[in-house]
Amino acid sequence: MASGKLVLFDIPSREPCKSWSPNTLKTRLALNFKGIDYETEWIEYPDIAPKLAEAGVSPQTGELAPYTLPAVRLPSGKYVMNSASIITELEALKPTPPLIPNDQAQALVDVAYGLMVETWGSMRPLCMNRVARQVLNPASVEHFETARAERFGMSLAELEKKKGGEEAWAATKEGALKAARLLKQTEGPFFAGTQVTYADLVYVGCLQSVRRVGEDLFQRLVGYDESLEVLYNECKQWVERDSY
Numbered sequence: 001m002a003s004g005k006l007v008l009f010d011i012p013s014r015e016p017c018k019s020w021s022p023n024t025l026k027t028r029l030a031l032n033f034k035g036i037d038y039e040t041e042w043i044e045y046p047d048i049a050p051k052l053a054e055a056g057v058s059p060q061t062g063e064l065a066p067y068t069l070p071a072v073r074l075p076s077g078k079y080v081m082n083s084a085s086i087i088t089e090l091e092a093l094k095p096t097p098p099l100i101p102n103d104q105a106q107a108l109v110d111v112a113y114g115l116m117v118e119t120w121g122s123m124r125p126l127c128m129n130r131v132a133r134q135v136l137n138p139a140s141v142e143h144f145e146t147a148r149a150e151r152f153g154m155s156l157a158e159l160e161k162k163k164g165g166e167e168a169w170a171a172t173k174e175g176a177l178k179a180a181r182l183l184k185q186t187e188g189p190f191f192a193g194t195q196v197t198y199a200d201l202v203y204v205g206c207l208q209s210v211r212r213v214g215e216d217l218f219q220r221l222v223g224y225d226e227s228l229e230v231l232y233n234e235c236k237q238w239v240e241r242d243s244y
């Protein structure tokens with residue numbers, strides 16, 4: 001059963017197919033950083049649950065859905081879902097270079113998750129409708145729209161129209177400046193100073209996701225503080241492999 005190569009399950013975009021989800025990007029960036037040999041299997045939204053259930057993965061609680069991506073199949077053949085569990089496995093699989101070298105780095109990861117949730121959360125009205133209209137393949141659009149409309153109590157087009165204006169940008173700016181303040185507390189360019197940790201990849205995954213949705217959105221977001229663009233550029237080498 002085991003192929004020997006790690007498989008990353010990711011959500012495809014329209015052609016040219018590239019990683020776009022803030023959730024899967026953080027795992028992809030970690031694989032790229034560590035130089036782990038992997039291949040990508042692209043899974044459309046409606047196929048995520050059947051695929052993972054068939055592989056024997058137990059459904060989770062406390063997340064957006066019982067089955068979510070990222071998920072990986074480790075070289076041992078074991079399937080792991082959820083980026084938080086996956087990074088632990090990746091650290092064990094290839095300890096060097098480490099991404100969570102100590103407790104302080106773990107604390108920063110928790111902070112970065114919070115920043116990512118805040119940034120992506122405040123940008124939802126600006127991004128979600130574009131994800132449905134411009135990023136996803138037709139095979140995923142209906143699932144995405146139905147699930148998100150249930151969650152927001154309105155269609156994504158309405159969400160964009162009603163909440164995707166300056167109000168969303170004001171909340172986004174607040175979150176971005178919070179990230180920038182943390183970055184500037186150290187000598188930089190990373191959250192832990194001169195050492196890259198998983199916290200950086202979590203936040204840069206989010207920045208890259210915004211970029212995939214719209215260059216205009218990305219430019220305004222990183223334009224809030226120079227430290228954000230510096231962080232992005234320092235991590236860019238691990239963003240580049242995004243299509244296979």
Ligand SMILES: N[C@@H](CCC(=O)N[C@@H](CS)C(=O)NCC(=O)O)C(=O)O
Binds near residue numbers: 011045065067068081
């Ligand atoms: N905290 C989870 C979040 C994963 C998540 O929500 N993934 C989304 C993709 S962006 C998903 O798979 N959603 C499935 C669905 O909406 O049915 C992680 O980091 O792995």
